Amino acid sequence: MTYSVVWFKRDLRWHDHAALDEASRIGPVRCVYIVEPELWRQPDAALQHFEFIRESLHVLDAHLRTLGGSIEIHHGEVTEVLTRLWQAAPFSSMYSHEETGNSFTYQRDRQVAVWCRDHQVNWHELPQFGVVRRLKSRDLWKSAWEQHMACAIRGPESLTFWSRPSDTPLLMLTPPHLKHNPPLRQHGGRTLALSTLHSFLHARSLGYRGGISSPLSAPDSCSRLSAYLAYGCISMREVVQSTRAHMEHLPPQASRHRAGLSAFISRLYWHCHFIQKLESEPEIEWSNMHRGYDDLRE
Structure with a gap:
């Protein structure tokens, strides 16, 4: 087959x-x-x-x-x-x-x-x-x-798998040389990604504008979605559409909350903008974007 x-x-x-x-x-x-x-x-x-x-x-x-x-x-x-x-x-x-x-x-x-x-x-x-x-x-x-x-957000209408699932647990052999696993790091998975997005949209984003500029308030005020976007536990499209939908349902007097979410949308835009920069100019991984800085540390 x-x-x-x-x-x-x-x-x-x-x-x-x-x-x-x-x-x-x-x-x-x-x-x-x-x-x-x-x-x-x-x-x-x-x-x-x-x-x-x-x-x-x-x-x-x-x-x-x-x-x-x-x-x-x-x-x-x-x-x-x-x-x-x-x-x-x-x-x-x-x-x-x-x-x-x-x-x-x-x-x-x-x-x-x-x-x-x-x-x-x-x-x-x-x-x-x-x-x-x-x-x-x-x-x-x-x-x-x-x-x-x-574009419309959708999941597969139906899935037909090539084979039945294995009865053995998921096995990933950890490379022995890997280090650095902070005890307070974020944990992975779509379930946590969705709950993190929900808590940000409904509560934490109220302090986003201004709050992300301080190391004291940023841990709570920022979205904390970076890792979930980086590993695709949630899509950028889902985050953008959820944010815009939430903004539409805010009452007129929620200007501070709306401003915070608007600033967040701008940073989602920047996220893709700078990845586009690397996509279009992959040499910037190794070379200065501004050639005037070449040999500055030599």
């Missing part, structure tokens, strides 16, 4: 998940997350990131099991894992979200693209944020962002 692989990366949710939704329209899906040894050897990787992902995957897997499926955890470099999957049960399509990461993930994705061409697998990458690949003009970006955020 033919099927589509859905490669989960930094999109650990089931709702408003374009890759899962598109794949489900074609036929059976096989949901896969890959623990990449080389990725976790990068200098920006830490144990707290790994544990956050593990927690998010447990929540995702629990929901998929209610639908009759699960997410598979595989260990190895991506092309190695895809080869094992393809040799055991060939597939002709793979779906994932676009990722604007660092040089490592860019080179890895290039290798995956070559693998897909060699194995005649159609790789469909879909936008996750308001980031436009191969953007021809910066003047077109804002309208593209608004268009992306205005």
Whole structure:
């Protein structure tokens, strides 16, 4: 039976998940997350990131099991894992979200693209944020962002899984070299993402404007959604639409609250704006944006 692989990366949710939704329209899906040894050897990787992902995957897997499926955890470099999957049960399509990461993930994705061409697998990458690949003009970006955020939020109408869920627990082998797991870090998963958004919109955002500029008030006044957006437990579109909907229902006298949420929307816009900067100019990972600063520390 033919099927589509859905490669989960930094999109650990089931709702408003374009890759899962598109794949489900074609036929059976096989949901896969890959623990990449080389990725976790990068200098920006830490144990707290790994544990956050593990927690998010447990929540995702629990929901998929209610639908009759699960997410598979595989260990190895991506092309190695895809080869094992393809040799055991060939597939002709793979779906994932676009990722604007660092040089490592860019080179890895290039290798995956070559693998897909060699194995005649159609790789469909879909936008996750308001980031436009191969953007021809910066003047077109804002309208593209608004268009992306205005699209209807949807989950898969139905899911047919390639195989029944395994009876074994979700297993992620922690890379032994990883360190730094602060005891007070945020915990992962869509359930916590939604509750964090709710508490921000209904209470904490009242002090957002002004409160985020002080280390004393910022922990409570800021949204605390960064990690959930970074790992895709909740989509940017969900946050934007929920915020705008809440603003519409505020009473006229709630000007301070409305101003705080308006400022928050601006920062969501900035979030995608600066990712777009890295997408369009990936060399800024290694080079100064302003060449006048070259050799300043030499």
